[in-house]
Amino acid sequence: MYKLKMLLRPAALGLCLLLALVSCGCSGNSQQDIAQAAAEYVLPEAFSSSWDGEEAYDFDYSSSASVHQTSRNVGSYPDDNRGETWTLLLYLCGTDLESEGGYCTTNLVEAAQVALPENIQVVFQTGGTKDWQLDFVDNSYLERYRLQDEGDVVLLEQVKRASMGKQSTLENFLKFGVEHYPADKYGVIFWNHGGGMSGAEFDELYDADSLTLDELNGAFNAVDTQFEFIGFDACLMATLECAMNLSDNAKYLIASEEVEPGTGWDYESIM
Template structure:
């Protein structure tokens, strides 16, 4: 109780501080059409990419405008203290970053810090429309306890945020969109866990190149009141499809979360009646892999459509595809997806837009952890 009271007081004081610092000089500021928060958990080996993406955001805002949007950027870097910035025009109309809040050193890859930053930002800059960009390392739903290379979202030292913790940390808001500028978050388990947190989810089922999303192009899109996730995803795909060699690597999908229950029902029709032996009998070598997370080469995440087709009747698969097309209004992939470790590419021959975990023998820890997820409970039980 004492902790909750202190947390509440800190949010009130932070809101007063933000208002004093940011709004007294702008008494006739137009009403915000949207508040966007880019949450950069970059106290890791991605820290060098932060300035590159910040420069892109500034350039994109200067070229395309902010549409009366409050565009906030939280950064936690390897070498400086965490801070909150706003993209804002000066007296000449030139847009740049304005530092509006410093934080004491903390760990951005914890649900407590994420919740604090989100609540402070949106309390200080309220709007009827919210957008969230989550920028960091990530590995879908896979738990930090599963293996050294696995974590859900964010990396700061040894800390990560598990997917159920992520959903809980964001429970106070419903976003028009959540965009993951992070690897592997285009997983059906992730989307289903966050189905009540956002109307649309934009994510990649494979690795995202270090340069991330093309913010010069998408920053104005993120500010639009009538947000169109397909345009953002298309811009991401087009940017990487125009590259050459291993840099030509992108998979991306847009999830319409209101259609996920229908997708879960179609998958449940296939999976709920299957025994563990039948599930374990699915040959992973016959499925489209979508990750490399283990040095031995054993894959965990596969194409959802491939997995369902391996177990479904023709009628069940037809029903599944119809539900999938409703839930995934846009998906795109380059011919190959590149993976930094073990520095090779996988040919993408079949792509439904989402990955899924394949339970199997020898994966007892992950199999048990998987059972706590909302997706497992919705489609297997």
């Protein structure tokens, strides 16, 4: 059980906005116009100056306290889905996106705000980055956690550190999830950089070693379980080659043909 506090500061948000505008290369706008737009940007009410700069998301991972909800109510799940159990496996190769930007941590914070129904289990593995922004993650291991209702995060096990871009690493995690958290349906989400035909999950601790398409296919074949979906929160993975390699392993592929923001998906909404 852990306590996670993520800091968001208006000044930092303004800087991120400026960088995003510059990097997107808006047609017809000079850098001066972009800078002026960023300077005139008004922060949403949720990020107003009423904050003391020390609080954004405050999750108390203890047996006696629940998550402090700071965002909108995402609503309830349809009753007709409650008869089917789900296990969602998150393969989190943090790489420079986490060590330099803390973006994977941001996505975990989003996911922790969702009150999970009893029929959904979420298990994730951490690795592949030099520095996790989460204080409780030990970077000297590959660690497996379960996200529970009310935002509790429970450490399930630590295994010897290995490349997240290695087939056996993925295979072991998939087998762990399926064997220990059986369900009617399974889904997998890969979090990291993507390179299309060159694969995904580039581990910065092992010379950017990545999972090739053949390695992805080999790992899923070894598990001998058909997944409902395989998702890539990564760039450029919606290719014909990727779909063909994984077509026997899942019913649906969720991916992007284009580049994606480094900040990842909106996990509060999709979960």
